[in-house]
Amino acid sequence: MKLLEFQAKRIFAEHGIPVPEGVVVRGPGDLDSLNYPVMLKAQVPAGKRGKAGGIQRAVDVEQARGIAEALFGQELHGHSIEALLAEASLEVEREMYLSLLIDKDCGRPLYVGSAVGGVDIEEIAERSPERIVRQYVDPCVGLSSYMVRFVADAMAVEDRAALGSVMAGMYAVLEEKDATLVEINPLAETTAGLMALDAKVVLDSTADFRHQPLYEQLETEQAELDRSQVTWAEALAQEHDVTYVLLDGDVGLIADGAGTGMAALDLVKDAGGAPANFCEMGGLADADVVAKAMEVVLANPRVKSLLITLIGGLTRMDHMGEGIARYVRQHDVEVPLVVRMCGTQEEEGKRLLGEAGLHPFDDLLSAVKEAVRLARGEHDNTD
């Protein structure tokens, strides 16, 4: 879960990372009581807001009203602006970059810093890789003061104590909130001291079980500000731990594994078809989950044929057969259905499908070709 700036900064403040004084503005009425000048920053889950005009300075309330009027309801990188963060406008002496992430290759937290910031770290890495400092941390030991000295030296920060407290705060966010990325770009030297002018935090959704009600509150807050973020289908899929990615074709796809789902997606394209979606149920799906997945995928009016490809290890084909057969009996399924089924308990699964009038394929490629053919509206005479 990627946090909005004001959410991330609230967490920063809680962990002792200095941020400019700020308030969330939900409408023009909130602008009267601010201490001007302020920076007005659009709260949307996207980067590069400044370049797109989503960050502007206002010296008084008149100017702020004009800016707010222009921003509210506007689209920024595909998200409607529903809130602004109004922050004290500080005198910036230098902009730097600092992040803490989990390096997935070596399984350790990694600080990445640069004496120059305010632009994409990828850009800095490309143009001046020598200006980037990396410092790994042993997760069993934690942050050590030599690491702060090392990073401070490379970033030419004189106030080591201030940088140390920022680094310690970032580490605490990683540890105590299960963040996988904590990024401050820019981290600025200002007349008011070291400040996190921007904040990006990604939380690990798989750790939600130990962060309630916090994670749920953050999600609710985001949903209120960005209704376009999650569609009905995505929400239903999420509720049942199903991955659902909407694409622009007409062959609906449901798979019981990520790898085999991606293979089927590739094969649909290779066969000249266009996938309508990617839908993967994970290894522990039961009859209800496959029925829900069918509901989600078939709700897309573009779907002209539905390919369900199942090759169960953990997923039991008797459960899948039961779910699919039940769905077909209870609903008026108008698009042709192509099922490929093999794996654990497949005899029973095929029997249940047969009773529902479905004849599953055994081979993936044949099933893919059939689904693509049916989506084109070509029907076999023998059907």
Added chain:
Amino acid sequence: MTILIDRATKVLVQGATGSVGAFQTKIMLEYGTQIVAAVTPGKGGQEVHGVPVYDFVSTACAKHPVDVALSFVPNRFALDAALEVIDGGVPFLVLTAEGVPERDMMALRNHAARNQTRVLGPDTPGLIAPGRCKVGVHPNRMFAPGRVGVLSKSGALSYEVGKALTEAGIGQSTVVGIGGGPLWGTTQEEVLRMYEEDPETDVVVLLGEVGGTMEYRAASLIDTCISKPVVALIVGRAAPRGAQMGHAGAIVEGERGTAASKIEALEAAGAHIARSPSQIPEIIKRLDITGVAAP
């Protein structure tokens, strides 16, 4: 013995009393896997399909020699259960749980490394040495004994490929699932090295996917250290950027991690590239290695 497991391997199952664990324990026993003990807190003294259940890993290990622990413990308890296995002195842990938090995987990996415990997973179907031993959930009938070593991030894709190989008369030495990430206990490079050393493996099949950087490192290892032929299939060619494709690690960010760039790297390293599971047996047959494909 081929890599990691064999007929003599003694297995402990964590979470064997749950519905999934009990069902899979039964199937493994039927396959011939030697499951010597099961562990579920609070269920000590019971039996599951004739296997004695203990409250603690340490008490189970005091009664039985254990080579590998297979965990069916769900994500929120997976770290705790894994630490118990590592501290119990079991040298090899297979972790099936999906959705283990990254911070838990960091702690687990570091603790395992300090104790020389190998971890396979998370989000892995386990591994199977066809005809000898299965420590996982692979559908038995899709695999047959032979000389092709398979390693895969995805469980289901390895069944797909196992089925294609078996139907074409090509058996497998071992089929190893390293899991869907995003942090791995065992990497593609490590398994590639094992297959390189394994006298019972002649050809290696590498099944990878979009996202992350592991396949690039596998490619450079293949280029420099692997003499056996490698057939590679990378899925997710049609995956859109920025979308999570069902595995925690399967997400394309920018140019990094695309299927095309991984295929390019593997091809440059000398791997034979397959575009679908069914092409893999065709490629292996063309390699024409004695004893690999059934005459």
